[in-house]
Amino acid sequence: MFNFNYQNETKIIFGKDTEATVGTELAKHTKKVLLHYGGASAKATGLYDKVVTSLTEAGIAFVELGGVKPNPRASLVYEGIELCRNENIDFILAVGGGSVIDSAKAIAAGVYYDGDFWDLYTKGAKPTDCLKVATVLTIPAAGSEASTATVITHEKTNEKRGYGHPKLRPVFSILNPELTFTLPDYQTSCGLADMFAHVVERYFTQQRHDIYTTRLCEATMKTIVELGRKIFKDPNNYELRAEIMLAGMVAHNDWLGLGRGGDWSSHQIEHELSGFYDLSHGAGLCIIIPAWMKHVYHHDMPFFAQFANRVFDIEINTANLEETALKGIAELERFYQDINMPIRFADANLPTHEIDKLVTSAMSGRASFGGFVQITEADVKAIYELAL
């Protein structure tokens, strides 16, 4: 187990009707916020009105910036930074899913950086401080509601890049599972795929002797598979929605990664798909992860056999661990298909002739990346080809 420091100050306010408390919670910290959100859905569901009512009742002034799109864009971040500076905003309230929260975090860090905020994502630049962020979560997926991370796409280059800062963990996050009843099935699926990926990328590590977090990861993946196979038949089931929302938060708040190594190659290889083709990140992960697994499983066959056994209940063939390992990967693909996610480029209508461009962008100056296995340019190409 590696040495680690862990501190997560985000207050999680979880359950029915909890969005009504947003104003009183904010009043503990500020008198004025940037209200950041996406598009029509927050208004159509009535959530926007509920939030505005709660802010008004608590005497919280607000400036609005809507229009966050999936794979949130740098252009809106620039706009938000200007707005916060001009309006003397010290707190951003993100109402939406991971895209809105990630956009809010980018603005929060960018306000305290003198240069182009994109330097934080690409050049290792550091802000002097960050605005405070809080969230009302509407899509369980990215785990951004309790994480330090933010991912932004720059329209000029189609680069999709991540950044993290301890001060970007939200001050509080409100998670009401009822708000997810109206999610389109596609978004529910993408969310399940994203949270599953957050566990997979922590799970596969060359660190040994992490018996405990290994089991916690397996418990989480098994739960996501079980819930994913139930939710579409019963989308207004509060208990199922609550479990999914909790799992999505835990999958990325780092409880499952304490002292582990982890490997974020699939996320990095996927970012080119959602960056260039505006595919949903969750859908892209379903295309990349099985291909990554097929490319690397022979580096630790027993671990992949354990994955098959403990997550998908596949009996271990002790005389042929490879068979068990491959069954596990096939079963993961079946799960993705069961929740109507693509598992190949063609399933998502992605062009198949631009792989060299994707490879170049994914490497972007690096010789290799990864934790379970170091991934080079040739590996990235092989993984894209396995996903065709």
Place this chain on the structure above:
Amino acid sequence: MFNFNYQNETKIIFGKDTEATVGTELAKHTKKVLLHYGGASAKATGLYDKVVTSLTEAGIAFVELGGVKPNPRASLVYEGIELCRNENIDFILAVGGGSVIDSAKAIAAGVYYDGDFWDLYTKGAKPTDCLKVATVLTIPAAGSEASTATVITHEKTNEKRGYGHPKLRPVFSILNPELTFTLPDYQTSCGLADMFAHVVERYFTQQRHDIYTTRLCEATMKTIVELGRKIFKDPNNYELRAEIMLAGMVAHNDWLGLGRGGDWSSHQIEHELSGFYDLSHGAGLCIIIPAWMKHVYHHDMPFFAQFANRVFDIEINTANLEETALKGIAELERFYQDINMPIRFADANLPTHEIDKLVTSAMSGRASFGGFVQITEADVKAIYELAL
């Protein structure tokens, strides 16, 4: 799933040599501490000297209060409260196991309460504030290093009572698994028993549809059993000690109880044993939990069969769930015996003729308690009798 709020601000500093950072961490918060610890072991192992060196190098002044005993006593708490008031202490550093930390928390809350601090534990009194507490943990067991809880025994009445306050979560806790290499086997066993109990008491609930935290609890219990069966053969194995230390923290920091009901009857029935007979809390739990299980399992046979199956790998006899449930309880007793814990009054040389006294004290004015099943005076008596 119940609505819940969760916030845990404790910074966990985990790993080799981390105790050397205690001075610099403290310097972020204070210039003077009460250094609170137990007896000879902190000095014999060299930990006391290391801590004092780190404090001195960081310019942290300190006043000492040693002498905390297992089942920490009210008398030392009174002394600590006076000392903190006289010395204008605003921060307590607890160096030790759960007893030292619980004593530190009692002092921290008592300083800000005008009356007898015991009112907090027995009369629902509330402090106006709490001193800050940090810990250097030496025994993975109580989970007090990241919890809001403290348990104190009053010598005058032998009452052992708990109290909790959000402000009693430590500011930071330093967990170096190396510090646990020298633990006597008995203390390692009591720690394993205590952390297992913290999961059991969250696990058995009448709340349904907590698929996810149920699996997290099972993963934790399975890990504790696996580690417990290995550690005594290999007590200086860093990785095993690290896993145990992490599990002990997670078992009681409430990650496993999010939105669940829980049932703390066994803890409450056990407190009479350690309160009256100065038995280790962990050992007492090994006597009470199997008896509690035998008394209540028929209220939810499928749940107890699941416990047997998922924690102890016992095959489910679908035609006779009772058989599976009872095998699970027997297997838990076997685990306790494997780690040399008592499972009956006689194993710990406890008197068997004072049960009525224990029952009266356990009820202490309450008509019933419990979550999975409501426990009345007759139930408490029956559980003690099952444990004889």
